[in-house]
Amino acid sequence: MPATPDALDRRAALKARHRQAIVAAAAALMDERGSARFSVDELAARADVSRRTVFNHFATLDDVVIAAASTILGDVVDELGARAGAAGPDADVLDQMAAATRAEHLVPLMARLVRMLGGESGAGTTLPAREAALVQRTFALLDERLTATMVGHHAELDDLAVELLVVAFMAGALMLFRHWYAATGAVDDARSRRLWDELQGHLVDLLRHGQGAPQDAR
């Protein structure tokens, strides 16, 4: 949610302010509770709006939670994207994305997301259905955001092939997240990092072939 621009009239500014307050209140409650378990009434009271107003801005309470989680982790995602772009537009796109999504960068992010939404994580722990769905949806949103950032880095190339590559990579990353999450419970340790790098290596290899390099001997 961008800061309110001066150009907004007072009505639009009020609307933006209230939406911002709702998201911030959700983030605060999630931080305090270590989970996404709070009521609409608690959220409205914390945001200092009526409960009806919450639903004027968001379709469901889960939508608020996802917006809050995205806001909290959005900066981290943007940082990843910025780092990936630092090599300049001439760098190999696939190498950039591979570097940006290595375990050392992405595993802490994914672990934090799961902790934020569902409390403690662990290989043996399975989140309740609602929390698991929240994690998936939020990761998908962050993935989309990173995709947009990566595509933006190469916009000057105006190359459809590059955009397709980025979108395909991020879609693959999203699918791998589900797999990795099921296998590790989103705990952040050496084993889970090794698994992520292995999975991500598969993705990179697959897309490398599609980028014009000669097909490796199996």
Added chain:
Amino acid sequence: MPATPDALDRRAALKARHRQAIVAAAAALMDERGSARFSVDELAARADVSRRTVFNHFATLDDVVIAAASTILGDVVDELGARAGAAGPDADVLDQMAAATRAEHLVPLMARLVRMLGGESGAGTTLPAREAALVQRTFALLDERLTATMVGHHAELDDLAVELLVVAFMAGALMLFRHWYAATGAVDDARSRRLWDELQGHLVDLLRHGQGAPQDAR
């Protein structure tokens, strides 16, 4: 303007908050300018509301100025009233009112009112018509407030004669203010204080007769 009670619903609270903000903004501008000369646009900007909203709460800009001046001086007036009531309900009502409105108490108040609304005061200075009218209307409002306070002190007596006495006294004080103001320009000095006490003495004498005491020889 009382603080917003918790019992108000959110709409009523918003309304009260905006009205309060408008009055506070006017008071701030009057304090900075040393006069009541600012525009509706300036007031609205300072109060952080739209200019239409100012007119939703007040009929005219002058009404806002009067509300602000009343708020600023209202505490002083309440203090006068409280002091008058400190002698207890058995004290002579007329003596109380006379004590409360002696020059040492009232002349600083009246001088401050004129300064606030019209800038510097002096015997030779005449305020522009608008500012003069503002002073009259604000004094009338404060006079009414002091009247209510004085009547309240003797409410336990439930005596119509007491209430009539208070109302008559305050109406007399209002009329005397006009006279005193015209003669002194609301400057606060020994001469203006002497004149006020003289005028007030006449009022006290007049009402003393009406209180059952034998008529003094002229």
Added chain:
DNA sequence: TGCACCGAGTGCATCGCTGCACCTAGTGTC
């Protein structure tokens, strides 16, 4: 004196928020 400009004040439509009654699904208890 006529004209242009400015600012107070107004009417009206629209927006965003709010209050409230209601529905529905899930949960717990007997």
Added chain:
DNA sequence: GACACTAGGTGCAGCGATGCACTCGGTGCA
């Protein structure tokens, strides 16, 4: 299994604020 309760979510009417076009009176200037 029936019932009561709770919380998420909804529709609708009303309130307060706002945007905007407008009128009118006051002021300054030629």
